[in-house]
Structure formats: structure tokens, C-alpha cells
Amino acid sequence: MSASVETKPALPAARPAAADRLTDAASPGARAGLIWTLVRTDFKVRYHGTIGGFVWALLKPLTMFVMLMAVFSFLFAQDPNYKLNLIIGLFLWDFFAEGTKAGLMSLHARGFLLTKARCPAWILVVTAISNAVITLIVFSGIILAFLTLVGQPPSVAGMLLFLAYCLALVLIVVGFSLAASVLFLRYRDLNQVWDMVVQAGFFLAPIIYPLAILPERFHIYLYVWLPTPIIEFARAALVSHQPATMTGHLYLAAAVALCLGIGVMTYRRFSGRAVEYL
């Protein structure tokens, strides 16, 4: 036992209070450091801090793509763009599914940061989807490389539109995560309910089948499920080079704003007492 201290650590000086919040991660520098640390440690925990671990996250949808292409390309042999549409749909869906699951569990998983110190909870929610965003960025590169390899390089306008759709999808996931993360603390089987919805939603969205095989009168209902317009618009921008209509874009913008608005309102409504449910 070393009762005596050999080198006495220097006493840190009293630190100034920040103007916005007088507890914990208040200064912009500390907040930026917190965000970076959360992203880095989440990556480390999820993938054991190795690129090799991250490869597994990429292999899952890639394997799915190979299997689905092997089977369904025979069924939709008349569609020359089937495999291009499939890879776009699968990768965007993978981000949606992984991001929403991580966001839903975010406050519960990082509750240890909330119960013993005042930590801005919204940062925990938003950074929880960071790994899914990293995967989406890598997937986007794969999609663009794949399109170029098969002789259909996307136009600059198409790539910009695709970027906008990815951003819209991220905002949808953030909106969902803000609401679901606080609700999960009150309803502990919400993750199972959401798993069920995601499973059904995979088949509801036109990922493995072209939307055109369904009667047109049903399309409007499928567009209510927000991954549908994102996937369809992304395919239109990158593959068929026929961007969605202005009405379609206005609908998507309104839907994203609504999703984000509901998410923020729900979060604000329930987050104040969220710690009491941890």
C-alpha cells in the first residue's frame, strides 16, 4: 500500500463557467471533444477498434446483395438495371435499419453518462447513428464505383441529388431516433416492435422488386413509408437519369421536416425526466 504520494499532481485551476450551461460538457471545445470521443468509442466497441471489424458491417448487406441478385435477377431478367437498383436499395435500407435501431437504444445504452453527470442527451442520440453514417458513406462510394464499373457512371447532378437524398435519410433517422430513444425508456419492448416494423418495411419498400410491378394506385401508399421515396428517387437520379418531379421533392422535404419536427417535439416533451426511467 502506498500511503505516501511520491509526486503530488498539480491542482488544476478553477475553470470558468460557460454561458449556456453551467454543468459538464458546456464549452464548444468540450462538446466537440465529447462528440468525437462518443463516435470513436462507439466505433471501437462495435468493431473492436479495427478496420477488420468494420468489414463485417459492410459484408452483411454485400452478402445479402449477392444472394438476392443470384435469385431475383432471374425473376426480373427483363429489367436491365435490376442489380443496380438492388444495390442502391439494399445499401440505403441497411443504413435506415441500422441507424434507427442504434438510435432507438442510444439513451438506454449510454445511460451511464446521464445518471451521474449532466450530459446533453441529444448528443448521445445523434452520435449513436454515427457508425451507420460511416457505413453509408462507404456504401455510397461502393455504389458509385459499381455504377462506373458497369459502364453507367452517374452525372454530377445525379450524384448531388443522391447526396441530398442521403442527407434526407439521415435526418429521418435522427428524427426517429430522438423520439424513439426517450420513448424506449418508458416502453422497453419498443425495440421488438420496431424490429417487426423493420422486417415488414423491408418488403414494403421496393428494394428487391421494382415498384412498377405493383398497380399504380398502390404507389401512393408505399410512398408514405419514407424509405420508399428515398430509394426510388436515388435510383432515378443515379440509374435511370430521370430525376423525380418537383412535387415528389416537395413531398419528401415536407415528410423529412415533419419527421424531424415530431422527433424533436417528442424528445423535448420526454427528455427532461428521461433519467428517472433509466
Next chain:
Amino acid sequence: MATAVLQVENVSKAFRIPSVKRDTVREHVLGLFEPRHYEKLQVLEDVSFSVQPGEALGIMGRNGGGKSTLLKIICDVYQPDRGRVIRRAAITPILELGVGWHPELDAIDNVCLIGSVMGLSLPEIRRSMDRILAFAELERFANLKLKHYSSGMSARLGYAVAFEAVREVLVLDEIFAVGDAGFKAKCEERYRELHAAGHAIVLVSHAPPIVSAFCDRALLIDGGVVAAEGPAADIVDAYLTTMTHGALPISDSSAQSA
């Protein structure tokens, strides 16, 4: 008198305890036509006090008396039902014998995480990493995941981070309750340094010698209210009286006006 760094004004807090616990969507749907009854557990009632710059305030009281809830309200972890807390300085908390850890991360990553939460920037954390590990006496275990740490080791690390991140006000729940005699001596030494340097301190403890030795002033929380307030030595006596006789004699409440 200087402006208080921390002002607690008429804070009340109650928890609603349902007759039937429902935590899932399924339970809520199945119980849709079976209304629940709630019992109100009033933890704090109209609690008011203030902490001056450089002052060490002790808070004593029975187990379940609302001390930890009060600290969480002070630290903005819990929201009060009524009343408010005016914070004029930044707070560093050590609640419930330490800070939260991620079991799958090693000590270095956890220090980065908790240090960031406590308001340190990453360059500050990197600069003080060796000092934190040395204070916690955990240099050899810096790369060991926290799930392999004993409760004492993780508590030591928590104190080391908090003592490094300390800002104007330090809020401590049961300090000196962890570690061996050597570590306790280090904590006491650091506590005195912080107090001498002008940090205000709010300290919850059940140990009369600690409150007597380390606090200038103290509160006795009993039944969710401030039963007595005054010099630390007087409040320690009042605390011992409540623990011995079950209630504070009327004559002792005179300390409240002190």
C-alpha cells in the same frame, strides 16, 4: 456577503409509484382498461439553501431522506417538480460513489469519455492522463477494460477524473468512502487543496467526523425538508440526535436560524 454560487429555492420533488408496474407497450395495451393507482412519494419538500464561493457545505440525513435526489437536482440530472436551482458557477459532480463507465472500454478511453462529459477538452485530457492514472494508482491497468476492474478500482478512477476536471463547484456524494487508507488520505489532501484554492463544495456524508472536519456549514435533511441548518459541528450533533432519538428535539431546530 458575496453572491451565492449555488442557490436552491423552494425545491420540491416527488416520485409517482404506480400500483402496477408497466414498462412495455404490451403491458400498456393489455392494461388499457385497468386503471392504475399512484402513490406519491414526496422526496423533497420546499428545500432552500445557498452555497457561497469557497464554502464547504455538508448535507446529512437518514438513508432515503432525499440527499442523493437533492444532489442530482443540483447537478441538473433530475428536474425539480417545483422551485429552482440557480447555478452561477460550473459544477463537477461525483455522485453515487463515482462516475459511470463503459465496461467494454479500457481506462484511457473511459477517462476520455467521462472527462469530455465533465467538461474537459481532449487536449486537456491527454495532457492530464498520466496524472489521472497516477492519482488512481492504475497506471499498470490503463489498457484493461473496465469490466475487469473491481468496484474500488473504478471508483478510484472516477475520483481521479473528477478531481482533475474540477470546476468552481464540486458536488460529492459520500467522498472518502472508497479505496484503502492511502487513497483516502490522497482524496482528503486533494479535497483540502481544492477548498483552500477557493472551490465551493457540497458534500453528502453519513460520517459525522467527515462533516465536522471538512465542512464549514451543514444541512440536516429529514423527511424531505431542511430540519436544521447551521455550523457543521451543530448539525452533526443534530444528526446524531435524530439517529438516536428518531426525531430532532425542538430545541435543536434553533440551529436552523444560524
